[in-house]
Amino acid sequence: MEKMKAIKLFLEWNPRKDFNLGLRDIGGRRAQSGNQIWKNPQIEVVTAPIPEIKPTEALIKVKACGICGSDILMAWPDEQGYTRYPYIMGNSQTPGEIIIGHEFSGKIVKIGQGIKAFQKKTGKEVFKIDTPVVAQCVISCGLCEMCKEGKFDCCLVNEERGFSVDGAMAEYAKADIRELYSLEDLKPQFASEKKMFVATTLIEPLAGVYKALINVAGGLLPGENAVVIGGGPMGLSAVALLKAMGASKVILIEISKERLLLGKKVGATNLINPNESDVYGEVLKITHNSGAKIYFEAAGIASRIWPAIDKLFQKGEPESKFILFGHGSGEMRVSHETLIGTYSSLVGSHGHSGVWRNIIRLIEGGVVDAHKMITREITLEETPKWLEILQTNKEQGKVVITF
Ligand SMILES: [Zn+2]
Ligand SMILES: [Zn+2]
Incomplete structure (x- = not known):
């Protein structure tokens, strides 16, 4: 099995004494409210298998991944040793460890048969080898009452890449076609591909803010x-x-x-x-x-x-x-x-379904210049150190890992 380097968060299942487990808390694996359950968060650079893709998924060579406030909170214990992140956290597949990172961009290196078959039907080949992409991190089920109403951010059984499913602070990540967006149209806007990949890590946070400001308020x-x-x-x-x-x-x-x-x-x-x-x-x-x-x-x-x-x-x-x-x-x-x-x-407001294309268009039109918010680029190896520095250092804008 081929291997890659990744940032892993190790956790210990230890619910607080007065906390009652809910329907979506899965013993040893997944917590709906991380800070009520997970203890002793530890960050390490590890070697992990390159993800295997399902027919509707693509494998992405990660080019850049932003550090989010939630990444910092997940890895930062409070006075009692519990993680500070209050929302979905853990790993539904592997107990007590997860590759974090959800604000990423990269290039498709492998593409599932299901995607190929679907694109043939539409007559549009949006995703192929080398297509630059971003992927939204909310993974909705598509089956529950909320998904049926189009309220994907309120999916009753959603997972989140980098929070409860392995994420993108790694050399490779995977995403389903439902979560993928092509960056092909942005290429002329940037002096280099590298600059485009760094700037587009901001699409995820911008999308969350856009939904709150416009769709919700x-x-x-x-x-x-x-x-x-x-x-x-x-x-x-x-x-x-x-x-x-x-x-x-x-x-x-x-x-x-x-x-x-x-x-x-x-x-x-x-x-x-x-x-x-x-x-x-x-x-x-x-x-x-x-x-x-x-x-x-x-x-x-x-x-x-x-x-x-x-x-x-x-x-x-x-x-x-x-x-x-x-x-x-x-x-x-x-x-x-x-x-x-x-x-x-x-x-x-939370989540950001349904607004990603508009953020990509705002960047394409030069209306939003994401580069102005990025203050530092770091390597994967430097990430554990920066997850700690950013707990108290409030001078930085967005810090982005580049590969
Ligand atoms: Zn984020
Ligand atoms: Zn759902």
Whole structure:
């Protein structure tokens, strides 16, 4: 069997004492809420077999893979030794170990007979050997009630590549044709293939943010204002997309000076460091008391920032939306009158089905420049070190592994 190098996360099944296992927690293998079950996360560079493909799958030579906030949380134990990642985690196939990584791009090197047969029927050969591709990480079943309604991100039995199925921090990864998108049309946009592969690792995070801002929250009209909380890769993606939508002011709230500057580079018009100034007062001043149409929370601090947003809802113009996107803990106390009186709303979002082609088109059209968010390229061997550095280092935008 042929081998490849990969980044593996090793885990120990040890549910917290007061935690009751649910229907989708599979002993020793898969947890629906990782941080309630998995202990002692350890990251290692390993040699693993190259994945074998099914008829509807393609084998991809990975060219680039981004490090996501969730990768950092999965590999980072809390004070009790449990992983910090609160969502689907483990490995439905192999107990206690998984190849992580889900923000990847690469080239097809092997293609299943099922894909070939299907493409023959459509008369379009979208995927062949050497086609550059990305693959979405939410693997929906296609059979459950939610999938039948087209709500793939809410699939009742979904898996996630890099979270519960082996991922792409590896020399090779595989994906089903249902998850694959061709990057062929992007080639003329980039000076080199390498640059294209690095930039397109941002398609996954951009797609998640796009779905939250547009499909879930309804977007905004040109000329309206927006606030983004958190200047990591998700927050930066939100800044870029809000600017592309025609927002007048895009106000970025972030404590890291480096990330505030990155925010400015991707389109933020105003920067607020909450350690240095009062968020409520500053947003009102910048927006001439009208507040923002959209408040996008990407830092996982919704419960901490909420009191300021609550006051902004009350003081600003009606029909504002607070979008919860960053995973976090804590609870928000929402007063009935804030929402009743202002027609404002709180919405949450995860996943990104159905929007990938639009992100690819935004990059093709030069509307979003993903390169501006990438601050460092590293090797696979350097990845364990960087998964640790990024726990506390908040100067970087997106860090990308290249092969
Ligand atoms: Zn991600
Ligand atoms: Zn389903």
